[in-house]
Amino acid sequence: MNITVCVKRVPDTEARIRISSGGADIERDGVKYVLSPYDEFAVEAALQLVEGAGGGQAAAGPAPLAGGAGTAAGDGRVTLVSFGPEATKESLRAGLALGAHRAVLLRGEPGMDGWATARVLASELEGGDADLVLFGIKAVDDDQQQVGPMVAELLGRPCATSVAAIDVDGGVATCRRAVEGGQEVVELDLPAVVTVTKGRYEPRYASLRGIMMAKRKPLVEKEAPAVEAGLVVERLDLPPARPEGRIVGEGAEAVPELVRLLREEAKVL
Amino acid sequence: MADVLAVAEVTDGALKSVSREVVSAARGIADVLGCAVEAAVCAGSEEVGGVAEGLAALAAQGADRVAGIEAAGWEPGRVDVSAAALAGHIRGRGHAVVVFAATGPGRDLAPRVAAKLGRPLLTDVTGVEVDGGEIVATRPVFAGKALARVRVKGTPALLSIRPNVFAVEDSPREVVSDVVSADAAERPDGYRVRGFEASEGAALDVSEAEIVVSGGRGMQDPSNWHVLADLRDALGETAALGASRAVVDAGWRPHAEQVGQTGKTVTPKLYFAMAISGAIQHLAGMRTSGVIVAVNRDADAPIFGVADYGIVGDVFQVAPRLAEAIRELRGD
Ligand SMILES: Cc1cc2nc3c(=O)[nH]c(=O)nc-3n(C[C@H](O)[C@H](O)[C@H](O)COP(=O)(O)OP(=O)(O)OC[C@H]3O[C@@H](n4cnc5c(N)ncnc54)[C@H](O)[C@@H]3O)c2cc1C
Ligand SMILES: Nc1ncnc2c1ncn2[C@@H]1O[C@H](COP(=O)(O)O)[C@@H](O)[C@H]1O
Numbered sequence: 001m002n003i004t005v006c007v008k009r010v011p012d013t014e015a016r017i018r019i020s021s022g023g024a025d026i027e028r029d030g031v032k033y034v035l036s037p038y039d040e041f042a043v044e045a046a047l048q049l050v051e052g053a054g055g056g057q058a059a060a061g062p063a064p065l066a067g068g069a070g071t072a073a074g075d076g077r078v079t080l081v082s083f084g085p086e087a088t089k090e091s092l093r094a095g096l097a098l099g100a101h102r103a104v105l106l107r108g109e110p111g112m113d114g115w116a117t118a119r120v121l122a123s124e125l126e127g128g129d130a131d132l133v134l135f136g137i138k139a140v141d142d143d144q145q146q147v148g149p150m151v152a153e154l155l156g157r158p159c160a161t162s163v164a165a166i167d168v169d170g171g172v173a174t175c176r177r178a179v180e181g182g183q184e185v186v187e188l189d190l191p192a193v194v195t196v197t198k199g200r201y202e203p204r205y206a207s208l209r210g211i212m213m214a215k216r217k218p219l220v221e222k223e224a225p226a227v228e229a230g231l232v233v234e235r236l237d238l239p240p241a242r243p244e245g246r247i248v249g250e251g252a253e254a255v256p257e258l259v260r261l262l263r264e265e266a267k268v269l
Numbered sequence: 270m271a272d273v274l275a276v277a278e279v280t281d282g283a284l285k286s287v288s289r290e291v292v293s294a295a296r297g298i299a300d301v302l303g304c305a306v307e308a309a310v311c312a313g314s315e316e317v318g319g320v321a322e323g324l325a326a327l328a329a330q331g332a333d334r335v336a337g338i339e340a341a342g343w344e345p346g347r348v349d350v351s352a353a354a355l356a357g358h359i360r361g362r363g364h365a366v367v368v369f370a371a372t373g374p375g376r377d378l379a380p381r382v383a384a385k386l387g388r389p390l391l392t393d394v395t396g397v398e399v400d401g402g403e404i405v406a407t408r409p410v411f412a413g414k415a416l417a418r419v420r421v422k423g424t425p426a427l428l429s430i431r432p433n434v435f436a437v438e439d440s441p442r443e444v445v446s447d448v449v450s451a452d453a454a455e456r457p458d459g460y461r462v463r464g465f466e467a468s469e470g471a472a473l474d475v476s477e478a479e480i481v482v483s484g485g486r487g488m489q490d491p492s493n494w495h496v497l498a499d500l501r502d503a504l505g506e507t508a509a510l511g512a513s514r515a516v517v518d519a520g521w522r523p524h525a526e527q528v529g530q531t532g533k534t535v536t537p538k539l540y541f542a543m544a545i546s547g548a549i550q551h552l553a554g555m556r557t558s559g560v561i562v563a564v565n566r567d568a569d570a571p572i573f574g575v576a577d578y579g580i581v582g583d584v585f586q587v588a589p590r591l592a593e594a595i596r597e598l599r600g601d
Contacts, residue, residue: 011411013412013530013531013549013550013553014549014550017411017414026411026415037531038531112410112417114389114392115383115384115389115390118384140530140531141410141411143392143409143410143411143412143534144392145376145380145392145393146376146379146380146392148380149380149381149384150380150381150384152381153381153384153385153457154384156457157457157459158458159381159457160460161376162377164524174463178524178525179374180372180374180474181467181468181472181474182465182466182467183465183466184462184464184465184466185463185464185465185466186462187460187461187463188460188461189458192459197524198531198532230421230422231391231419231421231422232419232420233417233418233419234405234419234420235417235418236410236415236416236417237416237418238414238416239413239414239415239416239556242556242561242575242577243577245574245577246577246578246579247580247581248578248579249580250581250582251581251582251586252582252586252590254580255580255587255591255594256594258578259595261578262539263598266560266577266578268480268538268539268560269539269595
């Protein structure tokens with residue numbers, strides 16, 4: 001089984017966000033970048049599925065596949081695809097160190113318009129041999145939660161979103177979706193597209209051997225095709241500061257005063 | 270002038286309250302554009318008549334026309350069928366603007382419709398205006414650490430609004446109720462809904478609740494959660510439980526309840542942070558709440574930096590008292 005995972009490089013969740021002098025972007029200097037956390041779940045899901053299908057080493061729990069990657073004997077392959085600037089190569093190498101077999105960088109600057117991003121990614125995925133294309137449910141920068149299902153439409157493949165666990169058996173992927181009030185079970189005929197949320201998959205750490213091996217794995221770089229964006233960011237602002245709060249008091253004695261304030265001042269009770 | 274379409278949501282035959290917010294937002298846009306509002310939802314042949322009748326209630330928020338869109342092959346959960354039918358409907362009627370709710374189902378549906386129409390989509394919008402005939406919307410980015418003002422080029426403009434942000438406004442009118450059928454053939458095959466497993470006590474999703482009671486690691490043990498569940502019960506049916514990632518990772522609570530950068534973003538009218546320290550990733554998910562109350566025994570906990578009201582103290586003493594006081598206030 002071959003799986004492609006689309007991954008995005010985003011500012012670290014701890015990063016302090018400052019607005020650039022132009023006013024329509026953030027200050028990029030000094031910001032630490034990471035793979036978007038949900039994309040890490042998607043990568044882990046892909047590695048486990050391919051390991052389980054005999055793509056690499058036996059699916060021995062969290063044992064890193066990295067060592068076995070080179071011995072994959074053409075049985076199954078995890079490919080990472082990212083649309084981003086040159087520096088995204090670092091994040092792709094990190095993904096290769098976890099056990100992915102090859103990576104493709106589509107060099108360019110993704111913006112807010114997920115439809116534009118979807119078309120760039122689909123241009124690479126079209127005609128590919130992936131049985132499954134995985135996405136994170138959302139990239140934690142623009143937080144649009146849309147690129148996965150948009151790519152699925154472009155490829156004409158069935159798509160399940162917000163999936164916590166995937167099981168593949170005989171050309172069918174059974175997906176457990178985390179939805180309002182519970183879990184919905186959806187079956188997709190392969191080839192298919194899935195967006196992954198937190199659930200079964202606990203991202204692994206790279207082993208030293210994995211990191212060494214990653215240097216020799218193929219990382220293909222191409223120029224991303226030009227697509228026109230239909231969303232124009234006119235301005236970024238920092239959110240308005242919350243008005244100074246107050247400590248009502250200490251311990252249970254403060255409860256009556258808190259309730260009075262919530263009722264009379266804040267008018268929410 | 271082409272209409273503004275408000276995509277409503279119905280569960281188990283009942284109109285979801287977020288639909289009124291969607292119609293109010295659509296009404297605001299339509300008033301500037303000088304056009305009508307249509308509210309619509311997809312359903313199967315059996316239920317579509319009843320659904321269309323139920324939608325008529327949206328006339329109170331300013332729907333001029335409501336439509337049950339009959340889609341062959343529809344059944345609960347068939348987002349692929351809904352998306353194809355809705356895209357066909359929008360193409361046919363040539364709406365200028367389409368407003369979705371940024372709920373779980375709305376986030377699943379909207380991008381598929383957008384892609385079928387070959388149009389961009391603005392998700393999770395918290396403010397919208399019309400400028401020079403174009404939609405300009407505000408939405409949080411970088412997990413709420415910045416707000417982007419974004420212009421949508423071309424039509425139709427597609428957006429989804431964050432629940433609990435847009436006020437439900439009364440703007441009653443005469444409504445025309447209709448059933449229309451749409452062609453839902455234009456979709457990939459191979460999507461089957463096999464079942465649904467309800468998780469206990471999670472009737473109301475945390476991202477749609479008006480009041481959220483969240484617990485953190487300071488709750489010490491999952492068996493202590495009855496303290497927070499009791500507070501939620503005292504607050505009534507519009508309240509839901511939330512959690513920090515620390516307790517979700519520990520397996521004490523399901524991920525569906527996690528609030529924060531890698532959980533849900535919530536904007537309730539009232540948020541209780543109970544024994545939660547207030548890490549930046551947690552704040553990312555709840556700092557746009559209306560009123561924030563924090564209870565923490567550490568007076569220096571960062572959560573007090575965003576809380577409107579704080580009590581420094583032991584959650585196990587404060588929470589039960591709070592539940593009791595709220596019950597007294599409500600007279601039950
Ligand atoms: C990539 C990434 C993504 C993340 N995403 C999220 C996310 O989505 N959501 C999220 O919440 N976190 C997220 N985190 C984790 C975050 O950094 C914090 O670790 C987490 O929020 C801490 O949870 P907590 O406040 O429950 O626990 P702690 O930080 O341990 O705080 C417990 C608090 O309880 C108080 N306390 C203890 N006992 C009592 C008592 N008896 N009475 C009153 N108070 C008491 C303590 O004073 C303390 O302030 C993320 C982290 C990373 C790296
Ligand atoms: N520039 C990109 N390159 C590769 N994958 C991306 C890119 N942007 C988004 N994605 C994928 O789409 C998912 C959803 O992103 P979004 O719709 O922007 O929230 C992400 O978790 C990634 O899997």
